[in-house]
Amino acid sequence: VKSIAVIGAGIIGICSAYFLQKSGYKVTLFDHKEPGSMTSSGHACTFADYACIPVNSPTIFADLPSMLLKQDGPLAIDFGYILKNLPWAFSFLQSCKKNRVEYIATSLANFLSHSR
Structure with a gap:
């Protein structure tokens, strides 16, 4: 199993990590804050x-x-x-x-x- 790192847990990072994982990758998601708490929050x-x-x-x-x-x-x-x-x-x-x-x-x- 190949490993990959995704930097940024906004909507793009989370979606990328999700689909990479579905494709068979072992994914590690890095962000200095909680997922979705920065630019992906507060915009409905x-x-x-x-x-x-x-x-x-x-x-x-x-x-x-x-x-x-x-x-x-x-x-x-x-x-x-x-x-x-x-x-x-x-x-x-x-x-x-x-x-x-x-x-x-x-x-x-x-x-x-x-x-x-």
């Missing part, structure tokens, strides 16, 4: 406060069938859990309305402006 999984587009949007209603039915689509649902997840799904779809998406995008941009 996005970096651009000028392009805050929430996952939920009015276009999802048209895209939903292909997202669910494509084998390699971006959305996978275990149909056995549909009833259990119905309250969450209903809440998510309610958040896809234009006024909610605008509110969420504005709030996210405001939140991200503090992470620079």
Whole structure:
């Protein structure tokens, strides 16, 4: 087994270490702080406060069938859990309305402006 060192435990370092390990390498991850505690913290999984587009949007209603039915689509649902997840799904779809998406995008941009 080959060994490799990854320096930096931000999102790039962690992902690199993960995929190297999956590929059979023995990985050692080095960082002077806790993983994800520096540049990868405080940005809500996005970096651009000028392009805050929430996952939920009015276009999802048209895209939903292909997202669910494509084998390699971006959305996978275990149909056995549909009833259990119905309250969450209903809440998510309610958040896809234009006024909610605008509110969420504005709030996210405001939140991200503090992470620079």
